[in-house]
Amino acid sequence: xxxxxxxxxxxxxxxxxxxxxxxxxxxxxxxxxxxxxxxxxxxxxxxxxxxxxxxxxxxxxxxxxxxxxxxxxxxxxxxxxxxxxxxxxxxxxxxxxxxxxxxxxxxxxxxxxxxxxxxxxxxxxxxxxxxxxxxxxxxxxxxxxxxxxxxxxxxxxxxxxxxxxxxxxxxxxxxxxxxxxxxxxxxxxxxxxxxxxxxxxx
Numbered sequence: 001x002x003x004x005x006x007x008x009x010x011x012x013x014x015x016x017x018x019x020x021x022x023x024x025x026x027x028x029x030x031x032x033x034x035x036x037x038x039x040x041x042x043x044x045x046x047x048x049x050x051x052x053x054x055x056x057x058x059x060x061x062x063x064x065x066x067x068x069x070x071x072x073x074x075x076x077x078x079x080x081x082x083x084x085x086x087x088x089x090x091x092x093x094x095x096x097x098x099x100x101x102x103x104x105x106x107x108x109x110x111x112x113x114x115x116x117x118x119x120x121x122x123x124x125x126x127x128x129x130x131x132x133x134x135x136x137x138x139x140x141x142x143x144x145x146x147x148x149x150x151x152x153x154x155x156x157x158x159x160x161x162x163x164x165x166x167x168x169x170x171x172x173x174x175x176x177x178x179x180x181x182x183x184x185x186x187x188x189x190x191x192x193x194x195x196x197x198x199x200x201x202x
Contacts, residue, residue, distance in 0.1 A: 006046070006047045006048035006049065006052065007021075007046060007047055007048055008046065008047035009047070015056070018052075018056060019056045019057075019066075021046065022042060022046065022053055022056055022057065022063070023063070023066045023067055023070050024070070025042050025045045025046050026042050026063055026064070026066070026067040027067045027070055027071060028045075029041055029042060029045060030067060030107075031107065036060075036064070038060060039053050039054065039057070039060055039063065042063065068110060069130075071107070071110055072110075072134055072137075075103060075107075075110055076134075076137055076138065076141055078099075078103070079096060079099055079100065079103075079138060079141060080141040080142075082095060082096070082099040083095050083096050083099070083141070083142050083143070084143060085143055086142070086143060086144070087143055087144060087145070088144070089142070089144045089146065089149050089193075089196050089197065090189055090192070090193025090194070090196050090197050091189065091193070092142045092143070092144050093139070093142075093163065093188075093192060093193065093196055094185060094188045094189045094192060094193055095185075096138060096139070096142065097163065097166065097167060097188055097192065098181070098184070098185060098188065100138075100167060101167065101170055101175075104171070131164060132157065132160055132161060132164070135160035135161070135163065135164050136156065136157070136160055138160075139156060139159070139160060139163075149196075149197070149199060149200045150199040150200040151199055155199055159196065159199075162195065163192070166192060
């Protein structure tokens, strides 16, 4: 392997470490700035040239996606804490959606596939296998016995897609400022919750 220069005097031992450090730098910059970042920003923070970053992530989109994926586990852990102990599926999903909307607004790299400015070019990704897999991880963190409410794996998959598309709608057309958080909670519980509970009536 060719000797790497830069890296603030501490070159990575191998390509895996290099890739990990690039993603960690991207996540850190995104959390600090609250906005989208460039390959140049990441390269500068690592003390390398842009071509070094491009070697591992050929586009900004590829790097932003990697940063989003790297943040998923921490997000899911915090989501689990937010819905812990809620047994009712409508209440659990309502709180889960509220938490997710807040987190994506607060931490932009979690919304790479959903929020502006990415929604204009990547909205189709909401129904991707990757997005659905993350959605399944979300609802499996809930303290809900889904089988007791008529849900098998196929129905849970449909519920994940429906919920993801509901969340996407709030990024396209944000919640009106005149509607309070409690009012939004009631809105979601009435309509999203009603759809969830209808599964047991089939």
